[in-house]
Amino acid sequence: xxxxxxxxxxxxxxxxxxxxxxxxxxxxxxxxxxxxxxxxxxxxxxxxxxxxxxxxxxxxxxxxxxxxxxxxxxxxxxxxxxxxxxxxxxxxxxxxxxxxxxxxxxxxxxxxxxxxxxxxxxxxxxxxxxxxxxxxxxxxxxxxxxxxxxxxxxxxxxxxxxxxxxxxxxxxxxxxxxxxxxxxxxxxxxxxxxxxxxxxxxxxxxxxxxxxxxxxxxxxxxxxxxxxxxxxxxxxxxxxxxxxxxxxxxxxxxxxxxxxxxxxxxxxxxxxxxxxxxxxxxxxxxxxxxxxxxxxxxxxxxxxxxxxxxxxxxxxxxxxxxxxxxxxxxxxxxxxxxxxxxxxxxxxxxxxxxxxxxxxxxxxxxx
Numbered sequence: 577x578x579x580x581x582x583x584x585x586x587x588x589x590x591x592x593x594x595x596x597x598x599x600x601x602x603x604x605x606x607x608x609x610x611x612x613x614x615x616x617x618x619x620x621x622x623x624x625x626x627x628x629x630x631x632x633x634x635x636x637x638x639x640x641x642x643x644x645x646x647x648x649x650x651x652x653x654x655x656x657x658x659x660x661x662x663x664x665x666x667x668x669x670x671x672x673x674x675x676x677x678x679x680x681x682x683x684x685x686x687x688x689x690x691x692x693x694x695x696x697x698x699x700x701x702x703x704x705x706x707x708x709x710x711x712x713x714x715x716x717x718x719x720x721x722x723x724x725x726x727x728x729x730x731x732x733x734x735x736x737x738x739x740x741x742x743x744x745x746x747x748x749x750x751x752x753x754x755x756x757x758x759x760x761x762x763x764x765x766x767x768x769x770x771x772x773x774x775x776x777x778x779x780x781x782x783x784x785x786x787x788x789x790x791x792x793x794x795x796x797x798x799x800x801x802x803x804x805x806x807x808x809x810x811x812x813x814x815x816x817x818x819x820x821x822x823x824x825x826x827x828x829x830x831x832x833x834x835x836x837x838x839x840x841x842x843x844x845x846x847x848x849x850x851x852x853x854x855x856x857x858x859x860x861x862x863x864x865x866x867x868x869x870x871x872x873x874x875x876x877x878x879x880x881x882x883x884x885x886x887x888x889x890x891x892x893x894x895x896x897x898x899x900x901x902x903x904x905x906x907x908x909x910x911x912x913x914x915x916x917x918x919x920x921x922x923x924x925x926x927x928x929x930x931x932x933x934x935x936x937x938x939x940x941x942x943x
Contacts, residue, residue, distance in 0.1 A: 580644025590618025714758025
């Protein structure tokens, strides 16, 4: 199969779909890999490294899309790429369709096969291709929250760890999944007073056992969240409903309960966001203030640490990419039910129910 790796063109997105090590494995399996010129530079991988393992370097993004049977990316195609996607082409990347009607319509129109990293799901409910970026995003969410808590950045002027004789910052983490746990552990490691919420009592019990003493668990309800807001300094929104739009756990009215300079970090912005007042931001313009509350809603947080992120992502995606290349998407998905759940749009039809429901589109079970 011809596998294409284009350069990401989303704002400040320096990750790349595959490392040279991953390309080497695809080549070893007999596949032809085409990498766009300088696609890996932002992550620290030179064209020469890809050439050394057998890849072909193509000069521009149009060439990659034209030649490849399968496109391996990091982020969803954006408007300039829509016209490049063709009928029957397989796109293997993060899509987050549920909050992007324009993207959904464009991919339906293209006739492509869209296999989303974020909905590949194992029988135990875990999301193996979302997990590595969730771990990065959870850790980064805390670091960014602590940064914007500085008075010079618009925050309250608090040090997240405190100092002897001065209390640390209070961090509220909404959602006890992979992002939430990573955020709680990072915040706790920095010395913060952390509360993490979830609606699953078994998950809360697990977190209570596995996290340090300065992490407290709390059942997630509107009443409990509201009670936390008057004293909180940083709120990390990390709720995920696989493939569906994220519920708003903090409404616009609730902003008045928080002190000015409180920082909200919405890691769930890719799926619509945990906060009613969230809107996507970028690494070049990451924050805005609403009702005195700072909002950090960057949609590709791991893009700020592309070397780490690309290595971690390829570790997770490679075996699935090889299966798709070796067998073709239909046989690979028939052989692996977890991979089949990644199929969202197939040749003009929505085959993932949550996406169909969000937009009121016809749902077509794949088989």
